[in-house]
Amino acid sequence: MTFTGRPFVIPDAEIFASINxxxxxxANFFVSGEFYGIRDPEDNLHMLKRYFxxxxxxxxxxxxxxxxGMNWATLSIFGKENISCVELEVSLWATEIFENGVAEVCxxxxxxxxxxxxxxxxxxxxxxxxxxxxPEGDVRKHFDRFKLENFGKNLELVEMVKGIxxxxxxxxxxxxxxxxxxxxxxxxxxxxxxxxxATKQAQVAENxxxxxxxxxxxxxxxxxxxxxxxxxxxxxxxxxxxxINNQVIPPHETMGSSCExxxxxxxxxxxxxxxx
Numbered sequence: 001m002t003f004t005g006r007p008f009v010i011p012d013a014e015i016f017a018s019i020n021x022x023x024x025x026x027a028n029f030f031v032s033g034e035f036y037g038i039r040d041p042e043d044n045l046h047m048l049k050r051y052f053x054x055x056x057x058x059x060x061x062x063x064x065x066x067x068x069g070m071n072w073a074t075l076s077i078f079g080k081e082n083i084s085c086v087e088l089e090v091s092l093w094a095t096e097i098f099e100n101g102v103a104e105v106c107x108x109x110x111x112x113x114x115x116x117x118x119x120x121x122x123x124x125x126x127x128x129x130x131x132x133x134x135p136e137g138d139v140r141k142h143f144d145r146f147k148l149e150n151f152g153k154n155l156e157l158v159e160m161v162k163g164i165x166x167x168x169x170x171x172x173x174x175x176x177x178x179x180x181x182x183x184x185x186x187x188x189x190x191x192x193x194x195x196x197x198a199t200k201q202a203q204v205a206e207n208x209x210x211x212x213x214x215x216x217x218x219x220x221x222x223x224x225x226x227x228x229x230x231x232x233x234x235x236x237x238x239x240x241x242x243x244i245n246n247q248v249i250p251p252h253e254t255m256g257s258s259c260e261x262x263x264x265x266x267x268x269x270x271x272x273x274x275x276x
Contacts, residue, residue, distance in 0.1 A: 003047060003199055010199055016051055019058075021201045025208040029063045031087070031114070031195050065114075083111050090115035090183070090192055092124055092176055092221070093145065093157060093230050098187055107190045118180040118194035119173055119207075120145065126158050126172040153230060160224045170211045178211035179221060186218045 003015045022028070032044045040046070045066070052059050086106060088097055090113060097103045097113070106113055119125050121140050128134070131141075131148045140146045145154055158172060165175040177194050184190030198204045213221075 003044070012047070012050060012054075014200070015047060016054060018199060018201050018204050019051060020055070021204045022208070023058060023061055025205065027204075027208055028061055029065070029114075029193065029195065031065045031116070083109075085112040085114050085193075087114040087116055087195075089117050090180055090194075091118045091120050092161060092179060092225065093120055093154060095183075095225060098183075103184075103187065103190055107184075107188065112191040112193060113184065115180050115192050115194045118196050119176050120154075123154060124158060124172065124176045126162060129155070153228065157224070157228055157230060160228075161221060164217060164220065168211065168213075168217075170209070171206060173207055174209055174211045175213075177207055178213050179218070182213055182218065186215070 003010050003018075019030075022030075030048075032048055048064070086102075088102065090097060094117070097106075103113070105111075121143065122128070123140075123146065128151075131146065131151045134141050134146060144150060161175055162172050165172045168175065170178075177196065180192055180194040184192035196207050198207050
């Protein structure tokens, strides 16, 4: 939930309306964290408290994942827990998990993937035409994929999939989210759940419109992705996760970066940032 991660303050009324729109469309898996705030790291948690205070009827409709910093000594308190899902970046420009073995392990053990930044922090919506379109103070200016030297190649991807979206009568955003929803099944037996960060009611409604891609359209997109030598770079920092034999593996033994997994403790989902 990126409402509190913007350089400007979004009014509660606007936030609450967007959350209610999401729930009314059946989207009830919300991801929060104790560091989802620019002015105060815990702003997102405070915002959720205000929302549930104003809308107590929504409390039993929401599946809430709250991530927090954790080290291996703390994790050992829980013992060996089943991994409920793994949070990873998956989008049209972030397909590494299908090549580095992570998707294969998740499929083997039936672990769903919660796909963060499924629209590449907004780039894959088609709203940007140049690096100058990013406002001053926008944190995305620091991400590799948004830097001037990478912008043109990534924009080429957007323009190529835009043609498919126009043929289907949908937006580029809807096409991108539809691809993320279907890519696990198309790849083979993997469940991928996109978690997008829209802040306005209209964006929420647009992104939740279901767009089904045919096998031929999935294959066409696959050929586009193979034809482009897209610049590498994590859209959201160095968050990564990996699991082997249904156990969390320390980041220094896998990809050399922090590890983010969601484990079930009782009836709660706990998202842990490990190795931070």
